[in-house]
Amino acid sequence: xxKYINDPDIVVDQSxxxxxAAYPEYVRKLKDARVLVRKRKPEKPKVAVIxxxxxxxxxxxIGYIGEGLVDGVAAGEIFAAPPADWIYKATKxxxxxxxxxxxxxxxxxxxxxxxxxxTLSEADGIAIEEVVAYDxxxxxxxxxxxxxxxxxxxxxxxxxxxxxxxxxxxxxxxxEITDQAVFNTRxxxxxxxxxxIPATGKKSFELSEDEMEIGVGHHGEPGIAKEKMKPxxxxxxxxxxxxxxxxxxxxxxxxxxxxxxLGATAYQELYIVNRKVAEILAGYRVxxxxxxxxEYFTSLEMAGFSITLTKLDDTLEKLILSRADxxxxxxxxxxx
Amino acid sequence: xxKYINDPDIVVDQSxxxxxAAYPEYVRKLKDARVLVRKRKPEKPKVAVIxxxxxxxxxxxIGYIGEGLVDGVAAGEIFAAPPADWIYKATKxxxxxxxxxxxxxxxxxxxxxxxxxxTLSEADGIAIEEVVAYDxxxxxxxxxxxxxxxxxxxxxxxxxxxxxxxxxxxxxxxxEITDQAVFNTRxxxxxxxxxxIPATGKKSFELSEDEMEIGVGHHGEPGIAKEKMKPxxxxxxxxxxxxxxxxxxxxxxxxxxxxxxLGATAYQELYIVNRKVAEILAGYRVxxxxxxxxEYFTSLEMAGFSITLTKLDDTLEKLILSRADxxxxxxxxxxx
Numbered sequence: 001x002x003k004y005i006n007d008p009d010i011v012v013d014q015s016x017x018x019x020x021a022a023y024p025e026y027v028r029k030l031k032d033a034r035v036l037v038r039k040r041k042p043e044k045p046k047v048a049v050i051x052x053x054x055x056x057x058x059x060x061x062i063g064y065i066g067e068g069l070v071d072g073v074a075a076g077e078i079f080a081a082p083p084a085d086w087i088y089k090a091t092k093x094x095x096x097x098x099x100x101x102x103x104x105x106x107x108x109x110x111x112x113x114x115x116x117x118x119t120l121s122e123a124d125g126i127a128i129e130e131v132v133a134y135d136x137x138x139x140x141x142x143x144x145x146x147x148x149x150x151x152x153x154x155x156x157x158x159x160x161x162x163x164x165x166x167x168x169x170x171x172x173x174x175x176e177i178t179d180q181a182v183f184n185t186r187x188x189x190x191x192x193x194x195x196x197i198p199a200t201g202k203k204s205f206e207l208s209e210d211e212m213e214i215g216v217g218h219h220g221e222p223g224i225a226k227e228k229m230k231p232x233x234x235x236x237x238x239x240x241x242x243x244x245x246x247x248x249x250x251x252x253x254x255x256x257x258x259x260x261x262l263g264a265t266a267y268q269e270l271y272i273v274n275r276k277v278a279e280i281l282a283g284y285r286v287x288x289x290x291x292x293x294x295e296y297f298t299s300l301e302m303a304g305f306s307i308t309l310t311k312l313d314d315t316l317e318k319l320i321l322s323r324a325d326x327x328x329x330x331x332x333x334x335x336x
Numbered sequence: 337x338x339k340y341i342n343d344p345d346i347v348v349d350q351s352x353x354x355x356x357a358a359y360p361e362y363v364r365k366l367k368d369a370r371v372l373v374r375k376r377k378p379e380k381p382k383v384a385v386i387x388x389x390x391x392x393x394x395x396x397x398i399g400y401i402g403e404g405l406v407d408g409v410a411a412g413e414i415f416a417a418p419p420a421d422w423i424y425k426a427t428k429x430x431x432x433x434x435x436x437x438x439x440x441x442x443x444x445x446x447x448x449x450x451x452x453x454x455t456l457s458e459a460d461g462i463a464i465e466e467v468v469a470y471d472x473x474x475x476x477x478x479x480x481x482x483x484x485x486x487x488x489x490x491x492x493x494x495x496x497x498x499x500x501x502x503x504x505x506x507x508x509x510x511x512e513i514t515d516q517a518v519f520n521t522r523x524x525x526x527x528x529x530x531x532x533i534p535a536t537g538k539k540s541f542e543l544s545e546d547e548m549e550i551g552v553g554h555h556g557e558p559g560i561a562k563e564k565m566k567p568x569x570x571x572x573x574x575x576x577x578x579x580x581x582x583x584x585x586x587x588x589x590x591x592x593x594x595x596x597x598l599g600a601t602a603y604q605e606l607y608i609v610n611r612k613v614a615e616i617l618a619g620y621r622v623x624x625x626x627x628x629x630x631e632y633f634t635s636l637e638m639a640g641f642s643i644t645l646t647k648l649d650d651t652l653e654k655l656i657l658s659r660a661d662x663x664x665x666x667x668x669x670x671x672x
Contacts, residue, residue, distance in 0.1 A: 002529070002545070002546070002548065002639070004571065004605040004606075004608060004641065005568050005605060005608055006567045006568050011604060011608065012604075014607075014611055015604040015608050015611075016607070017607075018607035018609065018614070018629070019610075019629075021611055021613075021614035021615075021627070022593075022607070022610050022614070022627040022629050023627070055604070056604060058603035058604055063603075195602075209338070210338070212338065229338050231342045232341050232342050235340065257358075263602055264599070264637050264639075265637065266339075266392070266394070266531075266599055266634065266636045267351075267394035267399075268347060268348075268351040268391070268392060268394055268636065269339055269340040270354075271350075271353075271354035271355045271358070272340060272341055272342065272351050272354050273340055273354065274355075274357055274358050275350055275351075275353045275354030276354075277357075278357035278358075279357075292358075293354070294664070295603070298603065300604065301600050303600075303637070305340065328630070331666065332661055
């Protein structure tokens with residue numbers, strides 16, 4: 001295992017130290033918890049947007065702390081949920097009297113700890129809502145949609161929910177809109193080389209030299225099948241077909257596209273993937289409001305990618321196109 | 337070789353098609369050349385900033401087409417210079433009567449073709465200047481500074497030169513400032529896993545499972561030495577020591593920092609690298625005006641990173657902090 005680290009047991013802490021050193025204008029860390037919060041206070045009190053999860057997914061989660069995105073992050077160990085106490089501390093720190101919304105992914109450890117933090121915060125009189133992303137169609141059938149795990153669709157959830165909160169909407173409205181964004185989002189991924197966990201040196205899955213894992217999760221969880229490697233266009237066709245059978249699109253619908261690299265895959269390949277995504281969408285006469293291609297939610301140095309489509313209504317479109325300014329996600333206002 | 341491609345011979349073209357599909361508001365392609373240009377014309381005529389080089393380095397070069405950065409790119413095959421004719425066509429297309437500046441890296445194929453394009457363009461009455469980046473201190477000793485090749489320092493050259501042109505400066509002034517930026521920039525990298533060339537399936541270098549290549553180039557060129565893998569902090573110390581012996585810094589100096597991932601290295605590791613860079617700079621009481629950490633100039637899926645320091649004067653600092661809006665590089669104005 002050749003990694004640029006010092007000690008496998010402190011990679012998360014040292015990485016966060018380096019992150020804080022890079023963006024002192026954007027983020028600060030709470031003293032007694034691995035919680036990072038937005039440094040520049042919003043001009044007016046707003047709903048606090050809080051997320052968190054295991055580490056090893058940068059830019060998720062800490063890269064998204066900023067204007068129009070999230071206000072605070074509780075960062076767990078590699079691929080492990082953050083403790084409830086840290087989420088609670090983030091909530092106490094960030095509440096501006098307008099309540100907080102927890103926007104996180106559907107993994108059992110995260111769910112348990114965010115719900116415990118919700119109970120603790122509510123006992124202090126802070127209003128809490130939550131939205132849990134479940135965008136990975138490979139992880140459970142449509143009838144069990146709420147059992148699905150989250151993958152890169154979380155980024156779209158943060159973008160839209162964060163924009164709603166930044167726009168000054170009330171907690172119930174931020175909750176309603178973000179629920180809709182998650183409901184309208186579908187993703188699926190593929191992996192070719194596994195991530196290696198620093199503390200153990202272990203690969204999170206094994207594949208032979210001509211295989212890929214279709215439907216792979218963000219921690220290397222198994223997907224639908226191990227298949228022989230095939231041309232990019234065929235992989236994209238398979239993923240898009242599954243997404244389109246899960247969520248109906250019709251001519252004239254508007255979507256956002258996220259082609260997300262999982263860590264080691266070259267941008268060049270991600271653009272080849274996007275080429276086919278765009279061609280398929282054009283074939284269905286579905287219109288793309290915005291396209292993101294890049295590394296938005298990685299799995300250490302896993303090779304592979306995921307495709308995320310979100311069906312947009314006018315509200316969602318305005319919010320996804322609005323300005324955002326976080327260390328690892330910057331967007332000029334495109335909504336007007 | 338498991339890559340998400342369709343045909344090794346058309347990866348560059350298909351990747352560009354996918355890129356154009358993602359950012360139709362930003363870029364368009366000329367009909368008869370692999371030249372991408374800025375779609376939104378600047379409000380007032382300005383010096384045209386043109387670059388180019390081999391493909392396989394995204395975000396370089398095409399990701400930087402936009403406001404405050406470059407106006408046009410001639411994109412060669414993987415790791416191969418673009419033909420002079422394309423650079424000439426880019427120049428003809430982009431000249432607004434204020435001349436053009438070629439900002440490229442010091443590689444023999446690029447130098448030859450950019451100089452030929454300069455001759456062709458000048459014959460048409462277009463004023464041309466050029467600045468050639470030579471930031472990689474591992475590639476030649478200081479006495480042969482102009483023989484050094486370019487690595488990620490090119491990004492800083494484009495940022496500063498592009499901002500100078502966007503600010504409306506005349507050709508000679510853009511040239512002078514960008515020359516200064518390059519003169520003040522030093523980089524060095526390290527590689528652990530090689531990139532694999534799609535057309536041949538060949539690795540660009542070979543290392544054993546406990547080795548790294550110190551001073552590796554952006555195409556996998558050999559550096560100073562193959563060394564045993566060591567902790568991140570020791571690697572950073574070695575690189576920083578070499579940079580500091582090449583360019584003198586004193587307490588109170590201001591710099592920009594670029595920690596650049598070469599493709600497959602996890603962001604987490606890049607931040608661990610930045611942690612040590614920041615610690616060393618603080619030790620010298622050198623002040624950091626801005627830090628960039630991420631994949632800014634890759635080498636397909638090479639694992640490794642480079643560190644780039646640029647010593648800033650007031651002019652360079654104002655320009656590096658100014659607004660930029662390209663598909664793969666967005667920065668809100670930080671200069672005021």
